[in-house]
Amino acid sequence: MQVLLVLLLLLALSASLYQVGRSRALRAAGGRTGILHSLPSYYGYYVALWCGIPAAILIVAWLAAEPTVLRAMVINVLPAELQGLPPARLSLLINEVRQLASTGDYRFASGPETKAVAEQYRALQGISFKAMVAGMLSLGIAGGAFALRAVRPSFRARNMVEGAVQAFLILSSVLAILITVGIVLSLLFESLRFFAIVPLNEFLFGLSWSPQMAIRADQVGSSGAFGAVPLFTGTLLISLIAMLVAVPVGLLAAIYLAEYADPRFRAVAKPLLEMLAGIPTVVYGFFAVVTVSPFLRGLGASLHLSVSSESALATGIVMGVMIIPFVSSLSDDVICAVPESLRHGSFAIGATQAETVMQVVIPAALPGIVGGILLAVSRAIGETMIVVMAAGLSAHLTANPFESVTTVTVQIVTLLVGDQEFDSPKTLSAFALGLILFLVTLALNVVALNVVKKYREKYD
Amino acid sequence: MTEMVEPLTASVTVAGVNARLRRRYAVDRWFRALGVSAIVAALTFLILLLGTIIGQGYTAFAQSQIRLAITFDAAILDPDGRGDPAVLGTADYGRLIRQSLETLFPDATERAQRRELSRLMSPGADLELRGMLLADPSLMGRTEEIWLPTSSPVDQLVKGHTGRTAEEGGQFTDGELRRIDRLRSDGRLAARFNKWLFTQGDSRQPELAGLAGAVVGSFYSLLVTVLLSFPLGVAAAVYLEEFARQSRWTDIVEVNINNLAAVPSIVFGLLGLEIFLNVLGLPRSAPLVGGLALTLVSLPTIIIAARVALKAVPPWVREAALALGASRLQMVTHHVLPLAMPGILTGTIIGMARAVGETAPLLMIGMVAFVVNVPATPVDPATALPVQIYLWAASPERGFVERTSAAIIVLLCFLAVMNAAAIYLRKRYERRWG
Numbered sequence: 001m002q003v004l005l006v007l008l009l010l011l012a013l014s015a016s017l018y019q020v021g022r023s024r025a026l027r028a029a030g031g032r033t034g035i036l037h038s039l040p041s042y043y044g045y046y047v048a049l050w051c052g053i054p055a056a057i058l059i060v061a062w063l064a065a066e067p068t069v070l071r072a073m074v075i076n077v078l079p080a081e082l083q084g085l086p087p088a089r090l091s092l093l094i095n096e097v098r099q100l101a102s103t104g105d106y107r108f109a110s111g112p113e114t115k116a117v118a119e120q121y122r123a124l125q126g127i128s129f130k131a132m133v134a135g136m137l138s139l140g141i142a143g144g145a146f147a148l149r150a151v152r153p154s155f156r157a158r159n160m161v162e163g164a165v166q167a168f169l170i171l172s173s174v175l176a177i178l179i180t181v182g183i184v185l186s187l188l189f190e191s192l193r194f195f196a197i198v199p200l201n202e203f204l205f206g207l208s209w210s211p212q213m214a215i216r217a218d219q220v221g222s223s224g225a226f227g228a229v230p231l232f233t234g235t236l237l238i239s240l241i242a243m244l245v246a247v248p249v250g251l252l253a254a255i256y257l258a259e260y261a262d263p264r265f266r267a268v269a270k271p272l273l274e275m276l277a278g279i280p281t282v283v284y285g286f287f288a289v290v291t292v293s294p295f296l297r298g299l300g301a302s303l304h305l306s307v308s309s310e311s312a313l314a315t316g317i318v319m320g321v322m323i324i325p326f327v328s329s330l331s332d333d334v335i336c337a338v339p340e341s342l343r344h345g346s347f348a349i350g351a352t353q354a355e356t357v358m359q360v361v362i363p364a365a366l367p368g369i370v371g372g373i374l375l376a377v378s379r380a381i382g383e384t385m386i387v388v389m390a391a392g393l394s395a396h397l398t399a400n401p402f403e404s405v406t407t408v409t410v411q412i413v414t415l416l417v418g419d420q421e422f423d424s425p426k427t428l429s430a431f432a433l434g435l436i437l438f439l440v441t442l443a444l445n446v447v448a449l450n451v452v453k454k455y456r457e458k459y460d
Numbered sequence: 461m462t463e464m465v466e467p468l469t470a471s472v473t474v475a476g477v478n479a480r481l482r483r484r485y486a487v488d489r490w491f492r493a494l495g496v497s498a499i500v501a502a503l504t505f506l507i508l509l510l511g512t513i514i515g516q517g518y519t520a521f522a523q524s525q526i527r528l529a530i531t532f533d534a535a536i537l538d539p540d541g542r543g544d545p546a547v548l549g550t551a552d553y554g555r556l557i558r559q560s561l562e563t564l565f566p567d568a569t570e571r572a573q574r575r576e577l578s579r580l581m582s583p584g585a586d587l588e589l590r591g592m593l594l595a596d597p598s599l600m601g602r603t604e605e606i607w608l609p610t611s612s613p614v615d616q617l618v619k620g621h622t623g624r625t626a627e628e629g630g631q632f633t634d635g636e637l638r639r640i641d642r643l644r645s646d647g648r649l650a651a652r653f654n655k656w657l658f659t660q661g662d663s664r665q666p667e668l669a670g671l672a673g674a675v676v677g678s679f680y681s682l683l684v685t686v687l688l689s690f691p692l693g694v695a696a697a698v699y700l701e702e703f704a705r706q707s708r709w710t711d712i713v714e715v716n717i718n719n720l721a722a723v724p725s726i727v728f729g730l731l732g733l734e735i736f737l738n739v740l741g742l743p744r745s746a747p748l749v750g751g752l753a754l755t756l757v758s759l760p761t762i763i764i765a766a767r768v769a770l771k772a773v774p775p776w777v778r779e780a781a782l783a784l785g786a787s788r789l790q791m792v793t794h795h796v797l798p799l800a801m802p803g804i805l806t807g808t809i810i811g812m813a814r815a816v817g818e819t820a821p822l823l824m825i826g827m828v829a830f831v832v833n834v835p836a837t838p839v840d841p842a843t844a845l846p847v848q849i850y851l852w853a854a855s856p857e858r859g860f861v862e863r864t865s866a867a868i869i870v871l872l873c874f875l876a877v878m879n880a881a882a883i884y885l886r887k888r889y890e891r892r893w894g
Binding site: 285 | 756760
């Protein structure tokens with residue numbers, strides 16, 4: 001919160017330096033603004049940027065370095081017997097100190113020395129904050145003063161400012177690449193730590209998944225098995241059921257809307273269908289749990305079938321409904337992109353509308369439709385909340401849709417929500433699963449987007 | 461040759477052609493009916509979903525309350541008579557309620573019966589009285605008729621969600637049922653507007669659990685998301701559309717952005733966990749971090765929407781600006797961006813609406829904690845609206861089912877408002893370039 005105030009302060013400083021720079025330029029022009037190279041406001045922006053950017057960089061760097069530096073300083077002042085603690089215990093202690101210092105409430109300190117250290121930490125934080133503000137102000141003013149000296153009528157302020165803005169634009173577009181690199185690196189880094197404990201082929205081909213690690217060596221079933229095959233099959237089973245719902249319904253709906261429906265019906269039905277896509281998945285999950293699962297269970301019981309209350313069927317059906325608008329709007333796009341001349345040709349030789357659709361339009365649109373379906377599969381595989389709420393937790397290797405299965409995303413969530421120790425294979429396995437999930441969806445997306453793009457180019 | 465002609469001539473009778481035509485048109489009708497039924501099936505599901513949620517949830521907007529004559533007895537609350545807020549804050553307000561109930565039911569003399577009496581009221585009733593007195597100290601010594609929340613089992617009984625008898629799952633003794641009936645016939649027990657749903661944070665007690673904390677948490681997260689993803693997304697789109705020359709590099713960036721838009725959101729959650737929490741050491745469960753994670757999720761969507769909007773601005777706008785001597789940046793900021801802004805804003809609002817309902821990344825960065833307090837700043841622990849729905853959906857108490865549905869109704873209302881704003885913007889400012 002304080003940081004926000006500091007940033008506002010910096011913004012105010014920059015704004016006032018903008019005014020200074022602008023009036024300086026006007027004064028230098030002596031009333032003949034025509035002799036200025038750039039519009040007066042550019043001189044103001046130039047000064048403001050020189051004030052704001054270095055100071056903002058300072059703040060970011062300061063905030064990034066502060067915890068490390070303070071940690072080192074606090075460890076230095078710790079009593080000798082605490083300094084000798086093993087690293088893990090020391091980290092715990094430092095965390096407690098930080099916690100205490102951040103609230104300023106020492107009632108729950110675990111001991112008098114922790115309290116003393118926490119008080120010291122808080123004091124250091126206060127000093128650090130003041131130093132940061134002082135540094136920011138002086139750097140900002142220095143930067144502004146430096147820029148002000150350059151303000152002359154012949155100075156190319158606009159080019160400088162535009163250069164800075166372009167740099168920002170380029171950085172923003174590079175950010176998208178950085179996000180991808182960040183995903184790959186962070187997943188890979190943690191996964192490699194995991195594969196150092198559990199061999200890759202055991203993870204990819206092992207048939208049993210029970211990530212609980214032994215608390216006691218003689219415990220039953222506590223060996224911690226990390227064979228992910230049951231998760232993959234569970235994910236595929238649920239996705240398959242979802243696609244069995246979504247593809248026929250979505251495709252038929254798209255065909256009807258694109259080929260048969262009159263414009264008024266289309267104008268009402270299409271947004272209504274898309275409402276299904278706008279409903280948050282957590283809502284679908286809740287609906288699956290409280291309505292669909294009990295309904296299917298009851299239906300199964302009346303047919304003498306045993307249906308689990310977390311059956312893959314219920315989860316898959318609800319997920320399928322969520323994906324319907326996805327399939328239908330993508331298919332609708334590609335069907336509408338099929339040139340009208342193909343339809344006219346088909347009608348001219350006497351085909352009915354259904355024949356035209358089945359034998360001309362769909363074959364022509366097929367690559368686009370397949371691409372759309374692949375994107376939908378990728379979405380089904382990565383869908384999290386519906387399965388977390390409605391699918392099971394224990395991994396069964398089964399193809400029976402009435403049984404409960406678990407999925408990759410369910411396991412990632414259950415492994416990472418709640419208390420976690422950051423070095424156990426249990427936690428690290430979530431990152432390995434995340435890596436697999438990312439790679440699979442990435443491959444599907446690349447293929448699908450390429451197919452769709454090729455298809456678009458064909459008819460554009 | 462003759463083999464091919466023969467079946468043809470056989471069918472080319474008027475009757476044969478008509479029969480085939482009928483068949484072909486029948487297929488056509490069937491096909492059409494299949495299409496309609498697909499749409500009807502999808503919309504039925506939508507209606508079923510919304511109907512179930514609203515049907516289950518609307519009752520949570522009311523809460524059973526009992527009107528009690530409460531005497532703010534100074535001898536109990538403030539024996540020293542100094543009006544010290546610390547004393548008033550910790551006083552035994554439960555005793556006021558017990559006294560009032562015992563005067564209503566003088567026959568409840570045994571311990572067990574008295575315990576039953578106090579089971580009528582929510583533990584939150586005490587807090588309600590404390591809040592009233594602290595806000596208005598002049599209440600001291602007065603007797604007021606006050607509506608106070610009942611406990612969740614009573615609430616569920618009044619709303620008809622649980623049965624009366626033990627066979628129907630009821631949990632009340634005959635004496636309790638008699639008292640509840642008497643209160644109802646006296647007009648002292650009624651379902652009234654549930655203000656706690658909108659003013660309280662989370663609670664283990666269904667009747668006290670409110671959405672205020674979650675709504676504020678969602679608001680802070682969304683604020684961070686908008687502040688970051690809007691400028692960054694627009695800047696990236698402007699660069700790619702207006703400045704970058706078509707090259708290998710821009711192709712890579714473009715493919716990359718399209719892929720990011722299709723990456724499962726939980727992967728962004730894993731990235732947020734690793735970068736923001738483990739590397740940068742930002743606080744767990746904070747809306748700030750939630751907003752950062754949601755920025756990752758919504759950035760590709762916004763970039764794509766902004767590029768579409770920029771593409772829709774016709775090239776002659778740019779040419780005219782350049783011909784009049786504007787620099788490229790001036791052309792963009794003075795002409796292209798203002799014309800594209802409605803489209804960009806529409807895309808951003810839709811992206812934000814998606815971010816409001818996004819749950820999985822927030823689970824990853826720890827916004828699933830049980831948080832009673834309404835967060836005061838973006839770095840306090842908090843939950844968000846969809847996470848609150850997830851948490852309540854996992855709570856076993858009967859009272860949480862209707863509350864979960866109510867939370868969903870609130871969330872859907874937010875989404876409806878945002879989407880309506882997007883549609884309005886599109887309709888109002890959409891330009892057709894002739």
